[in-house]
Amino acid sequence: MKLSYKLALVLSLAASLSVLLSSMVFLGIEYSLLKNSEIKTESAMKTGVAGIIREAQLANDPLILVDYLRLLGKEHKEIGRCRVWMNGKWRDVKGIGANLKKDNALILKVFPASKTAGELASLKAQIWLSRSAIENKISAMRRSLFRQMEETSGVFIFLGIIFALPIGRGLSRRIQIIENAVAKIGEGKAGMRLEKLGRDEIGRLSEGVNKMAERLDEIDRIKKDFVASVTHELRSPLGAIESHVSHILSGKTVGEEDRKSLSLILNNVNRLSHFVSNLLQMAKIERGKLDFMPKIAALSPIVEDGALFFASAAQKAGMKLDYKVDPQIPPLRLDPDLITHVLANFVSNALKFTRPGGTIFVSLERVGNWAECSVKDTGIGLEEKDVKRIFAPFERIRNPLKATGVGLGLAISKSIIEMHKGEIGVESKPGVGSRFYFRLPLK
Ligand SMILES: Nc1ncnc2c1ncn2[C@@H]1O[C@H](COP(=O)(O)OP(=O)(O)OP(=O)(O)O)[C@@H](O)[C@H]1O
Ligand SMILES: [Mg+2]
Known part of the structure; x- marks a missing residue:
C-alpha cells in the first residue's frame, strides 16, 4: 500500500x-x-x-x-x-x-x-x-x-479523508523525492542535489542526503583525478620501455633466449599500456575532458581501414574476417580517431570471444536515417542478462576462452557514440554469436 x-x-x-x-x-x-x-x-x-x-x-x-x-x-x-x-x-x-x-x-x-x-x-x-x-x-x-x-x-470521517489525503500525499511526495535522489546516488549520479524540502525531519533528511552526495562527489572527483594523474604518469615510462624493447628486438645481436624474454616483456608492456590508455581515456570521459574533435568525414574508409587492420590478426587466430561497406553513405560529422577506437574495440572483442575457425563480418550500411556499422561474429555469444551489463565500466563476463581485458572498451565506446548523438547496441545469442553495432545520424 x-x-x-x-x-x-x-x-x-x-x-x-x-x-x-x-x-x-x-x-x-x-x-x-x-x-x-x-x-x-x-x-x-x-x-x-x-x-x-x-x-x-x-x-x-x-x-x-x-x-x-x-x-x-x-x-x-x-x-x-x-x-x-x-x-x-x-x-x-x-x-x-x-x-x-x-x-x-x-x-x-x-x-x-x-x-x-x-x-x-x-x-x-x-x-x-x-x-x-x-x-x-x-x-x-x-x-x-x-x-x-x-x-x-460521518461528516468528520469524510472531511478527515478529504484533508488527510493531500497531507499524506504531501508527506509521501517528499519522501519519494528523497527515495529517487538516493536511487540516483546509488546509480553513481552523486552530482544531483535535492531542493529544500522544508524545516521538519524530512527537510533535515534531504539536507543530510545533499551533504552525503556532496561528499561522495568530492571522493569521486579525488578518485578520478588520482586515476587520471597516475595513468598519465605511467604512460611515458611504458612508452619508453615499449620503444626500447622493440628497438633491441629489431637488432641482430640478440640471442634466441633473450629474444623470447624480450618478446614476453613486450607483450606484457603492450597489455599494460592498453590498460593504462583505456583507464586514462575513461578518466577523461568521466571528467568531461576527452578531446572530441568532430569534423565532416567519410565513414566508409574508417570502417574499411579498421577491418583491414585486423585482417592479419584474424588470420593468425585461424578466423575469417570479411567486410562490406556501402560506398553511398554520405560524409558525416564525426571524430575519426574516436570512431576508429570504437570499431577497433568491437573487432578486437570479436577476435577475443570467437573460437578458431569462426568468422567475423564487418559492415557499414544505411538503416533509415542512420549509418550503421556492425561487427558480427560466430563467437561464444552472450546471455540476455549479461547484455545489459557489458556497457558499464569494468563489467566483464566469465568466458570459457580465458580472454583477457579490463572491461573498459565498451564503456568508452558507449560514451564516444553518445557524444556523436548516435546509438550503440548488441544482438547476441549464447553459442551462436553476437552482432555489435553503432549508428550515427545521417543528418
Ligand atoms: N563479441 C563478443 N562476444 C562475446 N562477449 C563479448 C563480446 N564483446 C564483448 N563481450 C563481453 O563484454 C565484456 C566487455 O567488453 P569490453 O570491450 O568492454 O571489455 P574487454 O574487452 O573485456 O576489455 P577491454 O576492452 O577494456 O580491453 C567482455 O569482457 C565480454 O565478456
Ligand atoms: Mg574490449
Missing part, C-alpha cells in the same frame, strides 16, 4: 476516533442534562400547579385549576391522569392521557392545597405521570442524539 494512502487512513482513523470519543462524552453530558431537565420540568410543574391552586383559591374559582390542568395535560404527553379535590370529592380532569396506557407504573404527584386559603381551603390536585411515557420521551431524545452523532461522525 502506498505511503500516502496509509497516512490518509491513519489520519482519518485518528480523526474518527477522536470524533467518536468526544461525541460519547458529549452524549453523556447531554443525557444527564436531559434527565436534569426532566426533574426540573417536574418541579416546575409542581410549582406551577401550586401557584394556580393559590390563584383559584383567591379567585374562588376551581375551574381555573381544572383548565390549567387540562392545558398541562395537552402540553405534557407523559401526564396520564389528573384529578382535582373540590367540594369535598375527587374529580377527574377529562381528556387527559386518553391514549396513554394506564399501567401500574404511574407516579403519583400530589400537590397539597394551601392551608391559608379561604373558602376553598380543601382544593387539591393530583397528577399521575406515566413512567413508560417519560422513558419513551428520553429514549426518543437519545435516539435523535445518536442520529446526530452518527451524522456528524
Whole structure:
C-alpha cells in the first residue's frame, strides 16, 4: 500500500476516533442534562400547579385549576391522569392521557392545597405521570442524539479523508523525492542535489542526503583525478620501455633466449599500456575532458581501414574476417580517431570471444536515417542478462576462452557514440554469436 494512502487512513482513523470519543462524552453530558431537565420540568410543574391552586383559591374559582390542568395535560404527553379535590370529592380532569396506557407504573404527584386559603381551603390536585411515557420521551431524545452523532461522525470521517489525503500525499511526495535522489546516488549520479524540502525531519533528511552526495562527489572527483594523474604518469615510462624493447628486438645481436624474454616483456608492456590508455581515456570521459574533435568525414574508409587492420590478426587466430561497406553513405560529422577506437574495440572483442575457425563480418550500411556499422561474429555469444551489463565500466563476463581485458572498451565506446548523438547496441545469442553495432545520424 502506498505511503500516502496509509497516512490518509491513519489520519482519518485518528480523526474518527477522536470524533467518536468526544461525541460519547458529549452524549453523556447531554443525557444527564436531559434527565436534569426532566426533574426540573417536574418541579416546575409542581410549582406551577401550586401557584394556580393559590390563584383559584383567591379567585374562588376551581375551574381555573381544572383548565390549567387540562392545558398541562395537552402540553405534557407523559401526564396520564389528573384529578382535582373540590367540594369535598375527587374529580377527574377529562381528556387527559386518553391514549396513554394506564399501567401500574404511574407516579403519583400530589400537590397539597394551601392551608391559608379561604373558602376553598380543601382544593387539591393530583397528577399521575406515566413512567413508560417519560422513558419513551428520553429514549426518543437519545435516539435523535445518536442520529446526530452518527451524522456528524460521518461528516468528520469524510472531511478527515478529504484533508488527510493531500497531507499524506504531501508527506509521501517528499519522501519519494528523497527515495529517487538516493536511487540516483546509488546509480553513481552523486552530482544531483535535492531542493529544500522544508524545516521538519524530512527537510533535515534531504539536507543530510545533499551533504552525503556532496561528499561522495568530492571522493569521486579525488578518485578520478588520482586515476587520471597516475595513468598519465605511467604512460611515458611504458612508452619508453615499449620503444626500447622493440628497438633491441629489431637488432641482430640478440640471442634466441633473450629474444623470447624480450618478446614476453613486450607483450606484457603492450597489455599494460592498453590498460593504462583505456583507464586514462575513461578518466577523461568521466571528467568531461576527452578531446572530441568532430569534423565532416567519410565513414566508409574508417570502417574499411579498421577491418583491414585486423585482417592479419584474424588470420593468425585461424578466423575469417570479411567486410562490406556501402560506398553511398554520405560524409558525416564525426571524430575519426574516436570512431576508429570504437570499431577497433568491437573487432578486437570479436577476435577475443570467437573460437578458431569462426568468422567475423564487418559492415557499414544505411538503416533509415542512420549509418550503421556492425561487427558480427560466430563467437561464444552472450546471455540476455549479461547484455545489459557489458556497457558499464569494468563489467566483464566469465568466458570459457580465458580472454583477457579490463572491461573498459565498451564503456568508452558507449560514451564516444553518445557524444556523436548516435546509438550503440548488441544482438547476441549464447553459442551462436553476437552482432555489435553503432549508428550515427545521417543528418
Ligand atoms: N563479441 C563478443 N562476444 C562475446 N562477449 C563479448 C563480446 N564483446 C564483448 N563481450 C563481453 O563484454 C565484456 C566487455 O567488453 P569490453 O570491450 O568492454 O571489455 P574487454 O574487452 O573485456 O576489455 P577491454 O576492452 O577494456 O580491453 C567482455 O569482457 C565480454 O565478456
Ligand atoms: Mg574490449
